[in-house]
Amino acid sequence: MDPKDVRKVAIIGGGTMGHSIAQVFAQAGIEVNLVDVKAKILEQALRRMKGNLQTLADYGKVDAKEIPYILGRIRTSTDIAGAGKGADFALETVVEIPEVKKRIFPKWEKPARRPPFWPAIPPAWRFLKSSKSKTPPAR
């Protein structure tokens, strides 16, 4: 798939990495479905994105008038099974616990189009495939 054809992405995990990546996609005009286990975490993610964008606006890097439109491209949900619906692209940014990461994608139910998966951390993904240990390798 050509990256220019990506209109909607699903991001599983709204923590430090997930909220930042969601924001960058939304700034690029791409719709985001940001998913986490608790609504409270997603509310915090939205607050963090709003704060980040305001800081960027203060430094003249983002037009403040654009902020509501950028945030408007981000939907949040706790529905992990349905996260990939309609998404052209998906990535996970959940906690660095192999058992949690392994469970993310098998939960998905027949997305409209099968999205390509892009794990946030390729070395960690390789580790999941190659190791039965629950302990992540040293960074």
Ligand SMILES: NC(=O)c1ccc[n+]([C@@H]2O[C@H](COP(=O)([O-])OP(=O)(O)OC[C@H]3O[C@@H](n4cnc5c(N)ncnc54)[C@H](O)[C@@H]3O)[C@@H](O)[C@H]2O)c1
């Ligand atoms: N923070 C960094 O600087 C950094 C840098 C490089 C790589 N990473 C990697 O990125 C990934 C995420 O790291 P982070 O710092 O954003 O972690 P984080 O703890 O800030 O966020 C992880 C999020 O995953 C959510 N989560 C846990 N289980 C879930 C599930 N089953 N479904 C959906 N969401 C779930 C948690 O609620 C949390 O909000 C990890 O693999 C980490 O190693 C982080």
